[in-house]
Amino acid sequence: MAKTNYDYQEDRTVPTATGIMSPFTNLKENTDGTKGKIEGVNTRSECITRDHLDDPNALGDTLTRGYIASAVTISTTSFSDVQDIPYVKTIGATDMLRIEFNPFATVTAYTGGAGTPDDKGATNYYLQIFYTPSGGGSDVPISPIFGYGTITDGRGFTGSRSETTTFYTRNPVSYIWMPAANTAITNIVLKGRVDNGTNCTVRFENRQGFLIQPNY
Amino acid sequence: MAKIYTHIEKLEKNIANNDGFNEESQQIFSEFNGQLAAEQLPFEGFDKTKFVVPTRVANVPTRPDETTTAGVGWVGIKDSYYITDKKVENFTWLRDASLSTTILGPPVETFSSDSPNWVAAIYPLSLAYSSGCFLRIPTKEGMLKGCATVDVEYYGFSKRTEGSPPVTGNFGTDGRVTLYVFVNDVLVGTTGPQPAGKRQTYQIPFAIPVGSSEAVDIDIRASATFDIGSNKVTFPDAAKVNFYSAQLWVRNQYR
Numbered sequence: 001m002a003k004t005n006y007d008y009q010e011d012r013t014v015p016t017a018t019g020i021m022s023p024f025t026n027l028k029e030n031t032d033g034t035k036g037k038i039e040g041v042n043t044r045s046e047c048i049t050r051d052h053l054d055d056p057n058a059l060g061d062t063l064t065r066g067y068i069a070s071a072v073t074i075s076t077t078s079f080s081d082v083q084d085i086p087y088v089k090t091i092g093a094t095d096m097l098r099i100e101f102n103p104f105a106t107v108t109a110y111t112g113g114a115g116t117p118d119d120k121g122a123t124n125y126y127l128q129i130f131y132t133p134s135g136g137g138s139d140v141p142i143s144p145i146f147g148y149g150t151i152t153d154g155r156g157f158t159g160s161r162s163e164t165t166t167f168y169t170r171n172p173v174s175y176i177w178m179p180a181a182n183t184a185i186t187n188i189v190l191k192g193r194v195d196n197g198t199n200c201t202v203r204f205e206n207r208q209g210f211l212i213q214p215n216y
Numbered sequence: 217m218a219k220i221y222t223h224i225e226k227l228e229k230n231i232a233n234n235d236g237f238n239e240e241s242q243q244i245f246s247e248f249n250g251q252l253a254a255e256q257l258p259f260e261g262f263d264k265t266k267f268v269v270p271t272r273v274a275n276v277p278t279r280p281d282e283t284t285t286a287g288v289g290w291v292g293i294k295d296s297y298y299i300t301d302k303k304v305e306n307f308t309w310l311r312d313a314s315l316s317t318t319i320l321g322p323p324v325e326t327f328s329s330d331s332p333n334w335v336a337a338i339y340p341l342s343l344a345y346s347s348g349c350f351l352r353i354p355t356k357e358g359m360l361k362g363c364a365t366v367d368v369e370y371y372g373f374s375k376r377t378e379g380s381p382p383v384t385g386n387f388g389t390d391g392r393v394t395l396y397v398f399v400n401d402v403l404v405g406t407t408g409p410q411p412a413g414k415r416q417t418y419q420i421p422f423a424i425p426v427g428s429s430e431a432v433d434i435d436i437r438a439s440a441t442f443d444i445g446s447n448k449v450t451f452p453d454a455a456k457v458n459f460y461s462a463q464l465w466v467r468n469q470y471r
Contacts, residue, residue: 011233019234023241077307094270096290096297122317124415144303144348144461147320147367149415172419174363176299176465178272178290195319214270214292 064211071205073108079128079141079191083207088134090184091213097177098212099129099143101190103204106168107150122195123150125202129175130191134184139191143175150200267293276300277352279342280433286347296356299465302348304367323369323458327440330454338396338439341366341459348462350435355468361423362466364397364405364436369415369458390443393457397422397464399434412442412455426468434466 066085074080082103091097105125129143148171173190188211194200276287278300287300302324309321325344327334342350349366370393391412397405397420405422426432442455 013233015234015237020237022234023238023245027245093272094290096270096292098297122311122315122319124319126320127417144301144365144367144463145305145320146365146417146461147369147415148417149369151414171417173417174365174419174465175463176290176297178288178297178299180272180274180288195317214295 062211062213062215064213066207066209068207069205071203072207073201073203074125074192074194075197075201077193077195077197079126079130079139079193082127082190082192082204083209084132084187084189085209085211086186087188087211088186089213090134090182091177091179092182093180095178096214097188099175099177099188099209100172100211101127101129101174101207101209102170102172103127103190103208104168104206105148105171105202105204108201108203123200124148125150125192125194125200127171127173127190127192129173130189131177131183131185132187132189134186139187139189142177143173146173150202278345278347278350280340280350280352280435282352284346287351287353289353295358295467295469296353297465297467298351298353299463300347300349300351301463302345302461304460320460321458323460324462325459327457328454329442329456334442334455335439338437340435340437341462342435344459345462348436349464350433351464351466352431352433353466353468355426355429355432356470357428358426358471359423359469360399360426360432360434360466361469362397362421362434362464364395364420364422365417365461365463366395366436366438367415367417367460367462368393368395368410368438369460370410370412370440371414371456390441391455393438393440395420396437396439397434398437399424399426400432409441417461434464436462436464 064085064087066083068083072082074082083101087097124147126145126147128141128145130139130141132139148169150167188209190207190209192202192204194202270290270292273289273291275285276289276298278284278286287298289296289298304320304322304324307320308318310316310318311321325341340350341348349364370391392409393412394409395407395418396403399422402424404424405420407418407420410416410418420436438457438459440457
């Protein structure tokens with residue numbers, strides 16, 4: 001770190017022009033633009049504010065929000081769309097995408113005959129986050145699969161679906177996506193599936209989601 | 217901008233020396249020597265190209281003994297993110313021989329009242345999970361914010377009391393499962409006791425200030441209870457807690 005020096009004068013010596021000018025001469029020499037005389041540590045990080053940025057807006061995060069008030073139902077044993085947020089971008093190895101969904105779920109139907117053990121054994125629904133690759137192809141899962149039950153039961157794992165719970169619940173799902181290689185995408189998609197594709201229908205409404213990508 | 221004041225009053229017949237002449241300049245030089253205010257830096261001094269490009273880091277420890285390092289991170293100029301997850305992905309698990317439909321599974325960890333593995337104390341899930349429940353990360357002074365997500369299944373159970381006649385009923389009213397998030401062994405978030413009787417994915421958001429450190433441990437723990445009430449009971453259906461997919465991510469927002 002460059003510093004100016006100042007030689008203090010001893011008592012009873014006559015001031016000289018050189019002595020009086022010495023700090024200014026020192027300052028001039030240390031700020032002559034030579035690389036290395038002023039080092040980066042001279043500017044502490046606390047000194048830098050957003051006002052110092054040439055283009056503050058370009059350096060903020062990119063926020064993308066998705067909201068769908070209407071409902072969608074899921075009743076198959078393969079993953080289908082719950083909420084789709086268009087996001088056309090290439091996510092690189094130095095990028096990070098924060099993903100959050102928060103759909104409002106309810107079980108709308110249990111149909112069919114009387115309860116069987118299988119009803120209890122397979123009464124869950126699941127959520128998972130996917131991306132849609134640019135240029136086509138199947139959606140690619142990125143998050144874990146998270147499960148949610150549709151029944152409340154007090155007898156181990158052998159109850160029946162007569163113990164189905166009617167409920168409304170938010171199902172928040174979040175993920176931090178940091179791909180190892182450049183990945184061109186067009187959409188971030190929350191998908192759902194059920195265990196019992198014959199008898200169970202789960203409805204999602206007031207679907208909320210947002211994406212955050214730092215832009216620097 | 218820092219103000220500069222005239223602070224030396226020249227006295228009559230005082231002997232002038234270099235120090236006296238130069239004292240007014242000392243604050244200027246002290247600022248040059250590093251005592252700068254933000255306003256003294258020119259507004260046009262920085263642009264995007266001056267910032268360090270964020271880096272991706274791999275092999276973040278996901279177990280306390282660092283035998284597994286399945287976490288990944290992203291280190292930016294103002295914050296960093298780290299994540300680990302455990303994915304249960306196959307829908308080929310038959311829960312019970314009496315059933316015919318395969319579902320997602322098997323669980324990563326199970327507590328069962330009919331086996332000696334029930335842990336009523338607070339149990340670090342990283343003992344069972346090689347990833348998804350523990351992160352050891354470097355931090356800078358600031359805030360640590362994050363979210364733990366665990367897919368938990370705890371249905372109720374039944375028990376039979378001895379008597380005349382024996383009574384079998386649905387119990388489990390005291391069955392509870394609780395998830396916790398600890399940062400350096402300090403509890404920062406919990407679900408609170410959740411009643412048995414359902415499958416649920418819990419999210420636990422948390423936030424805590426942190427200092428600069430080479431290693432901060434964040435982990436998910438769990439505890440569960442079941443009620444006995446009397447020692448003259450048997451359990452036709454075991455109390456059983458299943459843990460499936462898990463995920464833990466944190467953001468270190470620098471001060």
